[in-house]
Amino acid sequence: GENVEQHPSTLSVQEGDSAVIKCTYSDSASNYFPWYKQELGKGPQLIIDIRSNVGEKKDQRIAVTLNKTAKHFSLHITETQPEDSAVYFCAASISKSTFGDGTTLTVKP
Amino acid sequence: ETGVTQTPRHLVMGMTNKKSLKCEQHLGHNAMYWYKQSAKKPLELMFVYNFKEQTENNSVPSRFSPECPNSSHLFLHLHTLQPEDSALYLCASSQAEGMAYEQYFGPGTRLTVT
Numbered sequence: 001g002e003n004v005e006q007h008p009s010t011l012s013v014q015e016g017d018s019a020v021i022k023c024t025y026s027d028s029a030s031n032y033f034p035w036y037k038q039e040l041g042k043g044p045q046l047i048i049d050i051r052s053n054v055g056e057k058k059d060q061r062i063a064v065t066l067n068k069t070a071k072h073f074s075l076h077i078t079e080t081q082p083e084d085s086a087v088y089f090c091a092a093s094i095s096k097s098t099f100g101d102g103t104t105l106t107v108k109p
Numbered sequence: 110e111t112g113v114t115q116t117p118r119h120l121v122m123g124m125t126n127k128k129s130l131k132c133e134q135h136l137g138h139n140a141m142y143w144y145k146q147s148a149k150k151p152l153e154l155m156f157v158y159n160f161k162e163q164t165e166n167n168s169v170p171s172r173f174s175p176e177c178p179n180s181s182h183l184f185l186h187l188h189t190l191q192p193e194d195s196a197l198y199l200c201a202s203s204q205a206e207g208m209a210y211e212q213y214f215g216p217g218t219r220l221t222v223t
Contacts, residue, residue: 032209043199043214044152045111051209089152093209096165099152 002027004092006100013080014108021103023090024072032093033066033073038102039086047088048075080107112136113215115200121221124190130218132183132200138213140206141183143175146217147196158183159206190222 003026013019023033031052036044050057050064050073057064061080066073073092077084085107091097113134122128134141143155157165158177172194174186183200197217203210 034211036214041216043111043113043201043216044212045214046211049211087151095206095209096154096157097209097212102151 002030002092002094002098004090004098004100006090006103008103009101010104010106012106012108015080015082017080019077019080019084019105019107021075021088021090021105022072023074023092023100024070025092025098026071027092027094028068028071029094030092032097033064034091034093034097035062035064035075036089036091036099037086038089044089077105080105082107082109111213111215113200113202113213115198115215115218117218118216119219119221121223122187122190123223124192126190127186127188129187130185130198130200130220132185132215134181134183134200134202134213134215136202136213138202138204139180140203140210141177141180142201142203142212143183143185144199144201144214145196146199152199156185157206164206187220190220192222195220195222 006023034049037047038044063076087102090100140159145153156175176184199217200215201212203212
């Protein structure tokens with residue numbers, strides 16, 4: 001089955017800096033790559049996703065890049081703010097999603 | 110508000126108790142999921158239902174018993190649990206299974222087994 005590895009497990013940045021989280025996947029048939037943000041006391045919520053026919057997607061301060069040949073994809077958050085502090089999960093999907101182990105992002109004011 | 114509600118939000122139960130977790134989605138989705146979230150395994154898929162039919166049981170012990178009476182409701186019946194079953198149990202829904210769709214998660218039920 002699909003295996004997703006996510007790095008780093010924890011990330012601390014200063015407010016205003018950029019944050020990058022990386023994931024690799026094993027199954028070349030995976031074609032959908034969502035990113036979820038989980039705040040304290042809540043379930044994960046989708047923040048951005050990308051499909052395999054696209055290399056990059058951007059939504060305001062967040063962007064995702066996909067390298068299908070190397071089987072890795074990344075989440076980029078620019079101009080980080082304290083409210084970006086949360087746990088972020090990547091996933092790789094064919095018919096169901098396999099999640100990474102999460103990255104705890106802390107943005108220090 | 111994601112359109113997926115879970116009750117109760119917190120549950121403490123003894124190892125000999127029987128309890129049920131409830132999930133309801135108001136999104137018109139056809140697939141529903143149970144996940145277990147713990148420090149050991151952040152998002153561990155337990156069960157999947159698609160159009161009320163169970164399509165996945167991820168080697169979950171029989172002390173967890175799911176029920177999906179219709180596409181909007183999902184239950185997780187619990188009996189004779191172990192302390193290691195203490196975790197956050199998340200319900201999610203998506204348009205359908207079989208294609209890659211966004212999943213909508215509920216807030217979870219924090220379960221403590223004493």
